[in-house]
Amino acid sequence: MVKMTGAKALIESLKRQKVEVVFGIPGGAVLPIYDVLYDSDMKHILMRHEQCAAHASDGYARASGKVGVCMATSGPGATNLVTGIANAYMDSSPIVALTGNVPRAFIGKDAFQETDIVGVTTPITKCNFQIKNAKEISKIVNTAFYVASTGRPGPVLIDLPKDTQTEVDDIEFDDGISLRGYKPNIEPHPLQIDKAVKLLVQAEKPVVIAGGGVITSRASQELLALAELLIAPIATTLMGKGSIPENHPLSLGMLGMHGTITANKIVPEADVLLAVGTRFSDRSTGKVETFCRDAKIIHIDIDAAEVGKNIRPHVPIVADAKLALKAIYDRLIKSFNKKERSLWMKRIQEQKKQQAEMENKDGMTPPHLLVELRKILPQDAIITTEVGQNQMWSALYLKTYKPRTFISSGGLGTMGFGFPASLGAKVACPDVPVLDIAGDGSFIMTEQDLATSVSWKIPVTVIVLNNSVLGMVAQWQRMFYNRRYSAIDLGKIPDFVKLAEAYGAQGIRVGSPEEFVKAVKMAMKSEVTTVIDVPISSEQNVFPMVPPGAEIDKIMIG
Amino acid sequence: MAMTREGKTYIVSAIVEHKPGVLYSVSNMFRRRGFNIETITVGASEQKDLARLTVTIKGDERMVEQVVKQLQKLIDVVKVSILDPESTVTRELALVKISTLDTKVRSDVINYTEIFKGHVVDVAHDSLVVEITGDSDKINAFIELMKPFGLKEVARTGITALSRGMRSARME
Numbered sequence: 001m002v003k004m005t006g007a008k009a010l011i012e013s014l015k016r017q018k019v020e021v022v023f024g025i026p027g028g029a030v031l032p033i034y035d036v037l038y039d040s041d042m043k044h045i046l047m048r049h050e051q052c053a054a055h056a057s058d059g060y061a062r063a064s065g066k067v068g069v070c071m072a073t074s075g076p077g078a079t080n081l082v083t084g085i086a087n088a089y090m091d092s093s094p095i096v097a098l099t100g101n102v103p104r105a106f107i108g109k110d111a112f113q114e115t116d117i118v119g120v121t122t123p124i125t126k127c128n129f130q131i132k133n134a135k136e137i138s139k140i141v142n143t144a145f146y147v148a149s150t151g152r153p154g155p156v157l158i159d160l161p162k163d164t165q166t167e168v169d170d171i172e173f174d175d176g177i178s179l180r181g182y183k184p185n186i187e188p189h190p191l192q193i194d195k196a197v198k199l200l201v202q203a204e205k206p207v208v209i210a211g212g213g214v215i216t217s218r219a220s221q222e223l224l225a226l227a228e229l230l231i232a233p234i235a236t237t238l239m240g241k242g243s244i245p246e247n248h249p250l251s252l253g254m255l256g257m258h259g260t261i262t263a264n265k266i267v268p269e270a271d272v273l274l275a276v277g278t279r280f281s282d283r284s285t286g287k288v289e290t291f292c293r294d295a296k297i298i299h300i301d302i303d304a305a306e307v308g309k310n311i312r313p314h315v316p317i318v319a320d321a322k323l324a325l326k327a328i329y330d331r332l333i334k335s336f337n338k339k340e341r342s343l344w345m346k347r348i349q350e351q352k353k354q355q356a357e358m359e360n361k362d363g364m365t366p367p368h369l370l371v372e373l374r375k376i377l378p379q380d381a382i383i384t385t386e387v388g389q390n391q392m393w394s395a396l397y398l399k400t401y402k403p404r405t406f407i408s409s410g411g412l413g414t415m416g417f418g419f420p421a422s423l424g425a426k427v428a429c430p431d432v433p434v435l436d437i438a439g440d441g442s443f444i445m446t447e448q449d450l451a452t453s454v455s456w457k458i459p460v461t462v463i464v465l466n467n468s469v470l471g472m473v474a475q476w477q478r479m480f481y482n483r484r485y486s487a488i489d490l491g492k493i494p495d496f497v498k499l500a501e502a503y504g505a506q507g508i509r510v511g512s513p514e515e516f517v518k519a520v521k522m523a524m525k526s527e528v529t530t531v532i533d534v535p536i537s538s539e540q541n542v543f544p545m546v547p548p549g550a551e552i553d554k555i556m557i558g
Numbered sequence: 559m560a561m562t563r564e565g566k567t568y569i570v571s572a573i574v575e576h577k578p579g580v581l582y583s584v585s586n587m588f589r590r591r592g593f594n595i596e597t598i599t600v601g602a603s604e605q606k607d608l609a610r611l612t613v614t615i616k617g618d619e620r621m622v623e624q625v626v627k628q629l630q631k632l633i634d635v636v637k638v639s640i641l642d643p644e645s646t647v648t649r650e651l652a653l654v655k656i657s658t659l660d661t662k663v664r665s666d667v668i669n670y671t672e673i674f675k676g677h678v679v680d681v682a683h684d685s686l687v688v689e690i691t692g693d694s695d696k697i698n699a700f701i702e703l704m705k706p707f708g709l710k711e712v713a714r715t716g717i718t719a720l721s722r723g724m725r726s727a728r729m730e
């Protein structure tokens with residue numbers, strides 16, 4: 001036991017959790033913590049907006065697989081974190097958010113900058129805590145990290161009233177946690193594995209859907225081994241992108257509203273569907289009532305509440321994806337005679353060929369630029385995206401080969417996520433190039449953190465697919481509202497080259513695919529963040545597209 | 559609220575951490591997912607620091623399955639079970655205030671109270687408060703009976719429940 005303040009206990013506890021970096025902004029209610037940081041070796045990166053602190057910690061977590069940490073003061077600092085926390089919650093990203101609050105005696109009195117952040121974040125965190133005294137800080141930090149990073153990962157918030165930070169007490173750092181109500185079930189039930197094996201053995205046209213859970217549980221190898229054994233093609237969700245290399249012969253690409261033609265045609269033809277680490281979101285399934293109606297569905301997920309929520313599977317398996325896939329594989333390898341699947345494979349190849357013929361990729365169009373971009377990126381380069389057309393083009397046309405190299409706001413669809421997430425990813429993986437594929441509208445939402453990237457020397461590349469409009473909204477108005485364009489025009493504001501320069505970053509405008517490739521090469525070598533402004537037509541649509549509420553194979557292509 | 563109040567009634571019994579904020583996170587989950595709470599009761603259990611929460615909801619099997627899973631997902635919820643009405647004791651307590659301006663009414667009310675095995679717990683010159691315990695049907699029946707007399711106020715606790723015999727929703 002050592003006598004110290006709560007603030008000191010907090011930082012020591014974070015160190016014991018092997019935290020390398022905290023993204024944050026100080027303020028009145030966290031002054032004691034920042035005073036400890038003043039002469040601590042804990043790295044703190046000063047962001048320019050708390051939303052960016054949360055997204056950066058999220059990007060850090062997704063790129064590294066470790067828990068990301070962000071911090072803010074009470075009131076507006078805490079509420080500015082909320083979008084980032086909600087985003088991490090929807091995409092099951094492990095972050096711990098630390099907030100200051102008014103001293104204990106003022107809580108509930110509407111004191112200056114008091115917000116009930118525990119109340120606000122209850123539905124968007126796995127759990128949250130308000131510190132009652134300095135003594136309990138260590139245990140609660142341990143608990144928070146444990147909950148954030150195990151089971152289905154997600155955000156946890158710890159709210160620290162200011163006087164718990166200054167309180168001096170005998171602090172004990174035991175690594176124990178106390179949680180009676182939290183026991184993530186990771187071992188698959190053998191009976192359920194039996195049932196899954198039985199279905200897969202009988203399957204004629206098996207298909208796999210891989211979601212973000214495959215990446216979280218590091219199950220890519222197990223998944224590929226199983227798919228290769230079964231000769232089952234794999235479609236991924238947006239969150240699952242990167243779980244398998246997209247140049248693998250069994251890869252169908254992304255499924256869903258903006259999925260590839262191949263994935264959206266092949267998935268509904270399955271007779272047995274193996275869905276792993278996915279929650280069957282409406283963006284992935286299209287009309288859920290008829291989705292794979294005739295298939296026998298096996299659903300593996302570690303979150304029991306996701307199994308049976310949107311789709312009722314024939315074989316539910318509540319378990320860690322890696323363990324469940326391995327269990328199925330181990331059973332199959334003993335008994336399974338590799339099936340002749342020449343017909344099924346032929347069907348898939350046909351579909352892929354048809355897709356390739358329909359794709360026309362040239363000129364200053366995002367599909368062409370993204371294909372060209374991929375050619376000059378190393379396989380382990382990390383891509384983040386903003387939200388809108390830029391995101392869907394990236395998902396469709398920028399092939400991903402490795403887990404944790406495609407980072408996008410899936411569940412919440414948060415414009416402004418990609419850039420701060422790219423900063424977090426770069427901090428986690430300083431040796432690989434990190435690029436944010438942005439839309440002009442999205443980038444403006446968090447562009448101020450160019451200041452962070454320049455002053456902390458976190459060089460990333462922002463590629464602004466600049467259509468001068470809120471492109472995805474414009475696309476829907478074009479397709480479903482008779483071209484009645486309402487509130488989508490962004491004009492040519494700002495000048496992104498000048499904007500970059502104003503922050504001390506590098507700005508480049510490109511006018512041709514060749515200039516684009518050259519600029520990206522330059523950016524990846526640059527020691528300072530580069531913003532590449534890529535003017536494109538404002539009239540372009542992202543295709544293929546399945547209209548909202550339609551069945552997944554009702555694909556519009558133009 | 560989102561769900562219709564149709565379907566079977568289910569009794570969900572949960573053991574939860576007995577600390578501030580737990581009832582909030584539970585009721586917030588119900589609101590957020592559109593599950594309708596018919597009644598909710600909460601109080602200390604036999605185990606230290608743990609409370610027993612009893613919720614009755616109307617719905618179908620699929621909805622109840624989701625309710626249970628979403629409850630289990632909450633970190634402060636330790637154990638959840640659905641109680642089978644066949645093997646469950648359910649009780650509700652009601653306090654019923656009846657105006658009894660004339661003595662005839664007063665003695666009728668007292669008679670009914672005895673038949674229902676209730677107790678008169680407060681007597682004023684113009685009213686009585688009756689305490690009545692039982693399953694919800696019994697309480698409904700009593701309240702119906704009191705209406706013609708001049709029912710003034712009713713306070714009901716909502717259902718609390720335990721499984722019969724050795725079956726238990728304890729935390730193992």
Ligand SMILES: Cc1ncc(C[n+]2csc(CCOP(=O)(O)OP(=O)(O)O)c2C)c(N)n1
Pocket residue numbers: 386387388389390391413414415416438439440441442443465467469470471472473
């Ligand atoms: C914070 C936020 N506000 C609004 C939206 C709704 N929205 C979805 S896409 C989009 C347009 C995005 O514009 P831009 O970043 O320029 O991308 P583009 O579609 O043009 O590629 C909007 C406004 C959102 N997803 N997030």
Ligand SMILES: [Mg+2]
Pocket residue numbers: 439440441465466467468469470471
């Ligand atoms: Mg745009």
